Amino acid sequence: MKYDFAVIGAGPAGYVAAKKAASAGLKVVMIEKKKLGGVCLNEGCVPSKTLLQAAKTYHHAKHGSIFGVEAGSLSFDFGKAHAHKNSVMDRMRDGIAGLMKKHKVEVIEGEAKLLKGSSFSVNGETHEAENILLCTGSSPSIPPIPGIEAEHIVDSTGILNIDTLPKNLVIVGGGVIGCEFACVYASVGVPVTVLEAMPEICPNLDSEIAAILRKELEKKGVTFQLGAKVESFEGKSVRYNLQGETKDMDADLVLVATGRRPNVAGLGLEDIGLDFDPRGGVKVDNRGATNLPGLWAAGDVTGQAWLAHAASRMGEVVVNNIKGQKDQMRHDTMPAVVYTSPEVAVVGLTKEEAIERGMKVKTGKIPMAINARYIAENPGEEGMCKVVLEAETNRLIGVHMVGGACSEMIFGATAMLETELREEEIAEIVFPHPTTSEIMKDVFMAVR
């Protein structure tokens, strides 16, 4: 068959691009070897957020006494939480299938292999497409630690299929994924230990924000071992090195959350002469174009961002460019969220990143505790809002928040960054009272 546009991978980059291209009148095919929705829907965002909500609900019930709510006999059925998770996933997958049908996107189940000259094969048949979008996502990256093959040691995909609570959980890696699972299990009473090799968790975050998150998770019962390097697994024992000292601890369940790597194997990419970047992702420019004409890439396979919404946007940018409409990625205004309790939400540059780029900056920060709505709803929980401004122009270039459900207001900061608003303009925006979002207005009082 000959198509206008072929999408390889049905994750958030793929199905968004497929729908957009089909709405524009292109003849579109989408190939998926596993399930529609990609890592986001099947192994990432959606299932983990369902479990986080289950844990949060339990936590609220258990700690409702400050509001006068006492739950007598409280229990947690992890199996039920998983059943809810599975039903959400089924519903979302059906949604995507319906969307593809509605927009007349042909969906082929199978493994695609790219061939030279804008063609590809799937299920033994060869097809052609004027443009091909490669969005095969990523997989958990497993470090070569002796004994890591043991059955009780799982990655972020594996842990989502375990519907019983372990006696204790050891998480290797204190990044976003590690912190989210630490929050799930600690909230429902499972002792959790996080072994992080760096001096602070979530090294990509502003260090002050990361420290607040760590303290809040510690309050929930998570133990963090910073600067801890795992050396081996023997039986149920985990051996790690903590500042030169060898330590052992027993683990009923181990989650390895040491990052992800782009899915680039088995696609015939080397044979067609595709360029890769030094981190192993498919090399693309800011439009998503690879070095081969007509071949584009979006999402985790490029090794950029590792975020579902970034992947969707990259898919959109590719389709716009194919349609002849100029569009480009703006990674500097890409928001990112850690869905722990409390949540972390950030967009733009940290102070250190800005200085590294040779910018002169001003910063301001205030605790969430000055906000009436915040302390009413999140008693005893620490939070912070921090802004970074370009000193000469007062242009807002970074917003970093930890506290409550701040993920729901980061889009406002994103809009401010996208339109390059300055302190002067933001001062005229009205924020409804009482909302936690007012923190975004008040923080400017602290700018210096």
Place this chain on the structure above:
Amino acid sequence: MPRQGQSVESCILTEWKVKPGDTVAEGDVLAVIETDKASFDLESTASGTVLELFWAADDDVPVLANVIAIGEEGENIDDLRPQGAGATAPPEPVANSTPDAPTANASTVQQTIAPSQADSSTSSYKPSSGVSPRARKKAMNLGVDAETLVGTGPGGRVIERDIDAFLAGTPRLSASARIRAKEQGLEAPVRGSGIAGMALASDMRQPGSIEGAEVEPVKGIRKLIAERMMQSLQGTAQLTLHSSFDLTNCQAYRKKRLADGESKVSINDLIAQAILAALKVHPEMNAHFLGDRLAVFHEVNLGIAVDSPRGLMVPVVQEASKMSIEMLSSEIKKKAIACREGTIQPDDLSGGTFTLTNLGMLGVENFTPVLNPPEIAILGVGGISLKPKRSADGEVSFVDQISLSLTIDHQAIDGAPAARFLQTLVTHLENHPGENPQIIEGEE
């Protein structure tokens, strides 16, 4: 009506600043004129009394047509009236007077003007803003309310390009981009890199920049070269004649010099020396064409085109005709080095009577050199190529040849004498390379 650019055939006279009876001095502003790209002041080139305005405001005036008569009261100005203009235009002429003009050329005046590349940077008109007639007409045709636009013409006047820009859709500016535009006088691209094409602060650029290109002002030696080249191609009648010569004897001569322990000379030196020899025979080629006079020089001051880091330079070997091949060779080398090192004296860059330019070492086979006016001839030298040659007994063999291209100013000299000069040059190079011109003179 001065010419405002290469492709501008007419200008709209948008506003008169004087009326008949006014006294004007040289340099006074007479009127405002406009191309499709910019407005200009029309300045007086004479002093006196305004006797008559030949065109009405808003008239489309062909370039080089007379627009006004300035002189002394009572002078007869009938001969000055341009064809196409109202023959006796009253002081308050009716608009669009041209269709009434009963002349053969009226149609050329009415013709629509094609968009041009007119220079828009020299606008000097300041006071009134408003909308230009050309812009107003276009706006009305296209349903644009020109009054609501912010113009980029003098004093914020809305001109045709503003209507074009409006229709093309100018990008929205981010808050920070707007501040930069205001404070630093920067300009937004047609489409910015921000959300839905919004222009961001980092997109703002100096007016006149071009997307995807580094834009630099043309100045210094580049500007000079540009002016000279246009002068040359516009002001002379260039004709190029091509020939080539057999290199065999030149190579043999050079080899012999080395064998005899003499200084090394290049092929280029031999060609320079051959030019001097040929000019002895054809002195009419060693001349300057000065419009109404032709100056034929006694001595040859030979210009040598040099590729310097700052651009093309043409140092002159003064009185080259008096030099031996050794001296000529050393002088050429010295001048070229001085150009490349930037130590050349200004006096060494002028006074040439004939120029030699060589692109052979860059693999060029043939090219048409551009005259260095007022000189009337320039010789271009190409690279070495293998060509078949038939000897006197009919045998065909391959020999190394170099192509020669002689550009002449046909105003000053005809093709046949130039061809004869070229013939002499080739003969000299093929038979007497490196030999003193006096010897050849003696032979002939």
